[in-house]
Amino acid sequence: MRNGNxxxxxxxxxxxxxxxxxxxxxxxxxxxxxxxxxxxxAAEEETKSNKEAFPEAKKSDNFVARDDLTQKxxxxxxxxxxxxxxxxxxxxxxxxxxxAPRGYGGPIVFDVGINTKGEIVGVSVxxxxxxxxxxxxxxxxxxxxQFTGKMVNDNLKVGKDIDGLTGATISSxxxxxxxxxxxxxxxxxxxx
Amino acid sequence: MNSVGxxxxxxxNGLLVENPLMRLMIGLCSSLAVSTRVENGLFLGFGATxxxxxxxxxxxxxxxxxxxxxRIPMFIVVIASFVTIVDLTMKAYFxxxxxxxxxxxxxxxxxxxxxxxxxxxASKNPVVRSAADGLGMGIGYTIVxxxxxxxxxxxxxxxxxxxxxxxxxxxxxxxxxxxxxxxPGAFLTFGLLMGLLNRLQNRADA
Numbered sequence: 158m159r160n161g162n163x164x165x166x167x168x169x170x171x172x173x174x175x176x177x178x179x180x181x182x183x184x185x186x187x188x189x190x191x192x193x194x195x196x197x198x199a200a201e202e203e204t205k206s207n208k209e210a211f212p213e214a215k216k217s218d219n220f221v222a223r224d225d226l227t228q229k230x231x232x233x234x235x236x237x238x239x240x241x242x243x244x245x246x247x248x249x250x251x252x253x254x255x256x257a258p259r260g261y262g263g264p265i266v267f268d269v270g271i272n273t274k275g276e277i278v279g280v281s282v283x284x285x286x287x288x289x290x291x292x293x294x295x296x297x298x299x300x301x302x303q304f305t306g307k308m309v310n311d312n313l314k315v316g317k318d319i320d321g322l323t324g325a326t327i328s329s330x331x332x333x334x335x336x337x338x339x340x341x342x343x344x345x346x347x348x349x
Numbered sequence: 350m351n352s353v354g355x356x357x358x359x360x361x362n363g364l365l366v367e368n369p370l371m372r373l374m375i376g377l378c379s380s381l382a383v384s385t386r387v388e389n390g391l392f393l394g395f396g397a398t399x400x401x402x403x404x405x406x407x408x409x410x411x412x413x414x415x416x417x418x419x420r421i422p423m424f425i426v427v428i429a430s431f432v433t434i435v436d437l438t439m440k441a442y443f444x445x446x447x448x449x450x451x452x453x454x455x456x457x458x459x460x461x462x463x464x465x466x467x468x469x470x471a472s473k474n475p476v477v478r479s480a481a482d483g484l485g486m487g488i489g490y491t492i493v494x495x496x497x498x499x500x501x502x503x504x505x506x507x508x509x510x511x512x513x514x515x516x517x518x519x520x521x522x523x524x525x526x527x528x529x530x531x532x533p534g535a536f537l538t539f540g541l542l543m544g545l546l547n548r549l550q551n552r553a554d555a
Contacts, residue, residue: 169419176411176423180430187434194441202444284448288385291527324527 202283207241209281210253211270214243220253230254230342236335237342238266249273252343255283258335261327262286265295269304269339277307280336292328300332309340356481359474363485370493370539371546375461379453380494381535386502387509390494392446396439397457398487400431404463405471405483412472424467425458432457462486493542500538505529 204217214220220241227240239255251272257264263286270279282296294300303319313333315321321329363369369376376397383389404427408415415423436454439447447454457463466486471479502509507525508518519525528534 165416169416172414172416173419173422173426176426180426183430184433187437191437191441195437198441198444286451288527288531291530 206268206281206283207253207270210268210279211243211251212279213250213272214245219243219245226346230345233345234338234342236264236338240342240346243270251278252346254339254342256335256339256342258331258338260285260287260331261292261325262288265328265331265335267296267332267335269336269343271340271343275308275340275343277304277336277340280304280332287325287328291322292325294322295325295328295332300329304332304336307336307340309344313337356477359478359481360485363482363487363489364492365489367486368489368493369462369465369486370490371543373462373465375465376463376490377539379456379460380490380497381532381539383450383453384494384497384501384535384538385505385530386449387495387498388446388511389450390491390498392439392443393450393453393457394487394491394494396432396435396454397460397462397490398484399435400428400457401463401466401483401487402480403431403483404428404467405479406476408467408471409474409476409479415472420472421464421468424464424472428463428467429458462490497535497538497542500542501529501534505531505534 204220207217207220208214211220221244223240223242226242227238230237230240236256236258237254238257241253241255242249243251243253251270254269254271255266256269257266259265264284265282265287266284267280267282269277270281272278280301282301285293285296287293287295300320300322304313307313312318313336315326315329315333319329319333365372367373370380379393379397383393404424407427408424411423432455435457436447439450439454466482470482474482499509503517503519505525505527507520507523509516529538
């Protein structure tokens, strides 16, 4: 009886172990096969969005990720996620600040391009989980273009300074807030 | 014993007679959430179909050596592995769709259709029939997702966009009722679709 029980338990343990090992092997293989492609996609996505936020810089190596400065501004404001220095011919022409303010369906991650004068040159949405056909429309140029030329001391009140989208107040507010945060971060970076 | 007719029957079963969404009414949650766009339905449908077919095949293959007491954890390991394969592959090759579907891809693991078919069909039937069942169920699921997507995207946004090209547009004069792409629209569409199907069925039976 006791031996029977042990045999039974062993059988269960062995079956579960075998299937988990096989599954683990299969997953490791898939991971190895897709890893490079995933990294490539992420990098392409990043460059594409950077270029949209800062149209003046045309090459991908114009954008230098500045992890040291990211740390600094992120400590000041948790919604600021990343800072790129935009350099053309070794000279800085501005910043791209990535922000992730909370929208209706989660954080809206977007890049804001700001030149050395402190003016916004472009806004480009990277990832958005807002309602399709409603909040999702904040990524359209009709909305984002309203921020072009704005500076850190400009008011960005939705409904007054910025035309919000009907039925998407939360998403519109989140975008305006994110832009404001990006402007503040760029001001802080200043001549660094 | 595996006659072609029998396999065809297993395949056809999932399309209408036992359509997982419209007849068995399982796996509804994902269908209501992602059917805001046709493209979402396409990708989630293909992903779920792949997982269904593969997990049905593997589970059917090992059905005689699985100890009864631990069958559910073993099913889940098999299903979760295939879901992760779909997850990684989609992330690598279709990042846009992956981003929009978000949590619904990993959630295929707990989609009742897949565990349901593993338990109710694949663990009791031979490999070929299980594969046919998985394929039928998967396609049945995908078709309903697409039909709901067509209705909701067209009415809710005024046009249907597939792979960044507008396929159908109702024109700028049409002011889309946004409710169709929000949650109430999902229930409306689903309920009306099911009512329509029942009516057709009643007609056919009478």
